[in-house]
Amino acid sequence: MLIKAVEGMEGTVYLIHLETPIAGHAQHYIGWAANVEARLYYHRKKKGAKMLAHAVGLGIAFSIVREWAGGKDLERKLKNRKKARLLCPVCRRNAEA
Numbered sequence: 001m002l003i004k005a006v007e008g009m010e011g012t013v014y015l016i017h018l019e020t021p022i023a024g025h026a027q028h029y030i031g032w033a034a035n036v037e038a039r040l041y042y043h044r045k046k047k048g049a050k051m052l053a054h055a056v057g058l059g060i061a062f063s064i065v066r067e068w069a070g071g072k073d074l075e076r077k078l079k080n081r082k083k084a085r086l087l088c089p090v091c092r093r094n095a096e097a
């Protein structure tokens, strides 16, 4: 079962990079979880975020490429920047290549 986020609760903010962008969607997903491994398992089971469930349905691989220790407030801050690509080590590596 998913652990409900509590304001100020510590956990991990994670950045997911999709191998291929989904048409009409971004190529990244930022989320927060108390247990990232368990959350990734849920995502792969098409539970949780619709965008990732859609990716699974399309056979698009994705993985967590970056993590930050922090709470929901950090997740919100990073999401609001709307610059996930700049935070993504995979995209940055490709841009430099």
Ligand SMILES: [Zn+2]
Pocket (backbone or CB within 6 Å): 017, 018, 027, 028, 085, 088, 089, 090, 091, 092
């Ligand atoms: Zn990326």
